[in-house]
Amino acid sequence: MYMQMVAPCLLGLEGLVADELKYIEAQNVSAENGRVFFEGDESILARANLCSRFSERILIVLDRFEAKSFEELYQGVKALPWSEYIGSADAFPVKGYSINSALHSVPDCQKIIKKAIVDSLAEDYNIKWFEESGAIHQVQFSIMKDEVTVMLDTSGAGLHKRGYRPDANAAPLRETLAAALCSLSRLRHYHTLYDPFCGSGTILIEGAMLAHNIAPGLNRSFDFQNWGLVRDETLATEKDRAKSLVKTDTDFAAFGYDIDEKSLELTKLNAKRAGVDNFLTLSRADIRDFSPTTERGTLVTNPPYGERMLDIRQAEELYKIMGEKFAPKNGWSYGIISPDEEFEKVFGRKADKRRKLYNGMIKCQYYMYFK
Numbered sequence: 001m002y003m004q005m006v007a008p009c010l011l012g013l014e015g016l017v018a019d020e021l022k023y024i025e026a027q028n029v030s031a032e033n034g035r036v037f038f039e040g041d042e043s044i045l046a047r048a049n050l051c052s053r054f055s056e057r058i059l060i061v062l063d064r065f066e067a068k069s070f071e072e073l074y075q076g077v078k079a080l081p082w083s084e085y086i087g088s089a090d091a092f093p094v095k096g097y098s099i100n101s102a103l104h105s106v107p108d109c110q111k112i113i114k115k116a117i118v119d120s121l122a123e124d125y126n127i128k129w130f131e132e133s134g135a136i137h138q139v140q141f142s143i144m145k146d147e148v149t150v151m152l153d154t155s156g157a158g159l160h161k162r163g164y165r166p167d168a169n170a171a172p173l174r175e176t177l178a179a180a181l182c183s184l185s186r187l188r189h190y191h192t193l194y195d196p197f198c199g200s201g202t203i204l205i206e207g208a209m210l211a212h213n214i215a216p217g218l219n220r221s222f223d224f225q226n227w228g229l230v231r232d233e234t235l236a237t238e239k240d241r242a243k244s245l246v247k248t249d250t251d252f253a254a255f256g257y258d259i260d261e262k263s264l265e266l267t268k269l270n271a272k273r274a275g276v277d278n279f280l281t282l283s284r285a286d287i288r289d290f291s292p293t294t295e296r297g298t299l300v301t302n303p304p305y306g307e308r309m310l311d312i313r314q315a316e317e318l319y320k321i322m323g324e325k326f327a328p329k330n331g332w333s334y335g336i337i338s339p340d341e342e343f344e345k346v347f348g349r350k351a352d353k354r355r356k357l358y359n360g361m362i363k364c365q366y367y368m369y370f371k
Contacts, residue, residue, distance in 0.1 A: 007055035008035045012357040013180050014056045024051055042230045046238040049155055050217040053179040057155035067148045078115035081231040085125035086277035091132035096141030103143055112169050156223035163220040164274035173302045178206040181300050185335040189250040194299040196290050201267030202345045203300050208276035211252040215242035238258030257285040267355055287321050296331035305338055323348035333370035
């Protein structure tokens with residue numbers, strides 16, 4: 001079955017998501033704000049879930065149509081081929097959002113969409129009551145400027161949940177964003193990665209997985225596996241394909257530092273679960289003592305900052321120390337994510353490049369130094 005799909009992503013990552021979807025041979029890839037549309041068959045659906053490093057989830061797009069009234073919404077949803085996806089005992093919860101549209105009440109839209117699906121399935125299965133005890137088919141909708149997009153979530157838990165980080169310390173960085181930072185810093189399999197504020201190790205682990213081309217979804221399951229939509233042999237083939245692309249002979253190494261011993265223990269545990277612990281060297285150290293021993297390095301870090309764990313004054317003291325420690329050096333690059341608009345001033349140098357990104361709902365800049 002050939003399908004239209006969409007990959008929602010954190011704002012600022014649309015270009016990275018579009019590039020990786022083209023790389024995995026998805027067709028008709030087009031990026032919008034916070035999401036990337038693409039097309040493909042069951043193999044591409046499975047591959048995108050297994051291999052997308054930067055997407056939040058993968059959804060099947062059932063239709064896009066205009067609706068300015070509840071009647072138009074009802075008829076548009078009811079006309080869709082729901083019984084091709086949802087069995088008579090399956091669950092089909094509905095959630096979504098509406099922006100700048102005539103139909104602005106999300107609870108009312110949810111009720112109308114649910115009723116339309118029930119009525120469609122009731123006709124096809126000739127039953128009136130749905131117990132919804134079977135496989136979950138999460139229905140999602142978006143209504144933007146009166147354009148309705150109706151989707152089915154094939155992923156289940158968000159794709160940032162790789163399976164290696166059941167626990168995290170305070171203010172963790174989302175895995176998809178950590179992978180994006182490493183990619184934006186052009187991390188390669190022959191690089192040495194540094195994170196002097198490693199926390200629970202997300203940047204180091206995502207960096208190691210990126211450098212070795214380890215598919216982030218290999219150690220987890222997805223909702224589509226319970227639907228019968230993708231054949232077991234197709235998923236097995238895609239897993240074998242992903243494993244065959246892992247780089248095994250590399251010069252990659254990663255060094256992580258933190259002042260908190262528990263964070264380092266957590267990093268070690270998470271890295272072991274991800275299968276990359278042998279690439280990591282961890283030490284308890286303050287940023288004041290940062291003195292790397294390698295000739296070259298790619299530093300990527302998410303320092304504690306005012307809105308999060310420190311007050312602004314403490315955060316700025318850190319930035320000043322970082323400015324001294326992260327001196328311009330041949331063979332070195334530094335990438336620092338921060339929401340502080342004054343970062344460059346306190347750090348002491350203007351970034352060679354900056355990129356606007358969102359860490360959750362917090363607007364940040366990724367400051368990149370490589371000259």
